[in-house]
Amino acid sequence: MNLTATLLGELIAFVVFVLFCMKYVWPPLNGAIEARQKKIEDGLAASDKAEKDLELAREKAAEQLKDAKSQAAEIIEQAKKRAALIVDEETIRGQQEREKIVAQGHSEVETERNRVKEELRKQVAALAVAGAEKILEREINSAAHSDIVEKLVAEL
Amino acid sequence: MAAEEVTLSSHIQHHLTNAKMCSTDAGLAFNKACTDSGFWTWHIDTLAWSIGLGLIFLWIFRSAAKKASTGVPGKFQCFIEMIVEFVGDNVRDTYHGKSALIAPLALTIFVWVFLMNLMDLIPVDFLPALAGFVGETAFGMDSHDVYMKIVPTxxxxxxxxxxxxVFLLMIGYSIKMKGIGGFIAELTLHPFSTKNKLGMLFLIPCNLLLETIALVAKPFSLALRLFGNLYAGELIFILIGAVGLMQLPLHFIWAVFHILVIVLQAFVFMMLTIVYLSMASADNH
Incomplete structure (x- = not known):
């Protein structure tokens, strides 16, 4: 129970242990713990940031999708208008073409008819003359009666 | 010596006696030959067990420190780091300065004192009986003359x-933080002070007396609290060990209770060390 030199021995041991602990035990352990805490903190912050970025990107994507949709709708609208315009133009052009072709046809028919009429008239005149020649069976001076024939032909 | 009758009181006395070593005119002497050697006696069991346990503490923590990395820690690593963080948190909460010494000091005190207290849970007769057997067979000593007190605290x-x-550190921190003048002023100018110079001259001795007692009481309370708790616990273990078969349940109950005591005493010693050093380095007077 008495204080003895043991106290001095223990005191020296105590000092040596504390110094060893201070130099070789505490700094690496505490350093590792703090470094790990920092690492975890950084990781959590990075994950938070990534989440925020993701949210932002989603919003942006949705916005872009909306833009694209409205643009597409606009383009389709324009295309429809243009198509209607083209159809209208083409209809008018077709109409005109048709009218032109029809008119041309009409004029061709008219020309042909006139030509055929003339031909017919000429043939009828010749036929009339031939008929008259046969009816009369006489010497008839066709030249003397040509005025009558001419009149006949004109009446046809 | 062998004829000495073994009574309960001599049994207890035997358990509570340290193995001693001292140097006499005839060279190194042991145990009963050292009864009169005074201060220059070495308690070799206390020294051996405490230094052995201290080395175990340093070896365990050093091996964890070597493996420490920022990666995922293993279970052993986690356990050691839990203790380190527990001590570190307590130091940070209590000691508001910057010091590379306080935390390792607190860790050393906590774990070392805990390990030394833990020896108390080894049944009281095991190691003394083993030491007596070894002393008798290997060294031809009387087994009653072989002492082995395994709980250094x-x-x-x-x-x-x-x-x-801790006391020396307290004085060291006081002087380092406040200077010798500041330290002396702390001892002499508080708690009583007056503007009157003559009155102050009268008050200084009173202050010195009070403050010195307050200062010296701290290491005394530290040493006696730990010693008293563990000595009493050990004594009760020895008494329980002497009551025959009934000792089994009694020993169990007391050991379970003692698990609390040994951790608590280690913690209290550590906390008070931090608090005292915090007070020593804070300039709040």
């Missing part, structure tokens, strides 16, 4: 050495 020298170390 039941030796006042052990707890006093820890308290003395």
């Amino acid at each position: 039941t030796d006042i020298n052990m707890t006093a050495a820890l308290a003395l170390g």
Whole structure:
């Protein structure tokens, strides 16, 4: 129970242990713990940031999708208008073409008819003359009666 | 000596006696030959067990420190780091300065004192009986003359050495933080003070007396608290060991209770060390 030199021995041991602990035990352990805490903190912050970025990107994507949709709708609208315009133009052009072709046809028919009429008239005149020649069976001076024939032909 | 009758009181006395070593005119002497050797006696069991346990503490923590990395820690690593963080948190909460010494000091005190207290849970007769057997067979000693006190903290020298170390640090921190003048002023100018110079001259001795007692009481309370708790616990273990078969349940109950005591005493010693050093380095007077 008495204080003895043991106290001095223990005191020296105590000092040596504390110094060893201070130099070789505490700094690496505490350093590792703090470094790990920092690492975890950084990781959590990075994950938070990534989440925020993701949210932002989603919003942006949705916005872009909306833009694209409205643009597409606009383009389709324009295309429809243009198509209607083209159809209208083409209809008018077709109409005109048709009218032109029809008119041309009409004029061709008219020309042909006139030509055929003339031909017919000429043939009828010749036929009339031939008929008259046969009816009369006489010497008839066709030249003397040509005025009558001419009149006949004109009446046809 | 062999004829000495073994009574209960001599049995208890035997358990509570340290193995001693001293140098006499005839060379190194042991145990009963050292009864009169005074201060220059070495308690070799206290020294061996405490230094052995201290080395175990340093070895365990050093091996964890070597493996420490920022990666995922293993279970052993986690356990050691839990203790380190527990001590570190307590130091940070209590000691508001920057010091590379306080935290390792607190860790050393906590774990070392805990390990020394833990020896108390080894049944009281095991190691003394083993030591007696070894002493008798290997060295031809009388087994009653072989002493082995395995709990270093039941030796006042052990707890006093820890308290003395802390006391020296307290004075060192006081002087380092406040200067010698500041330290002396702290001892002399408080708690009583007056503007009157003559009155102050009268008050200074009173202050010195009070403050010195307050200062010295700290290491005394540290040393005696730990020693008293563990010595009493050890004594009760020895008494329980002497009551025959009934000792089994009693020993169990007391051991379970003692698990609390040994951790608590280690923690209290550590906390008070931090608090005292925090007070020593804070300039709040």
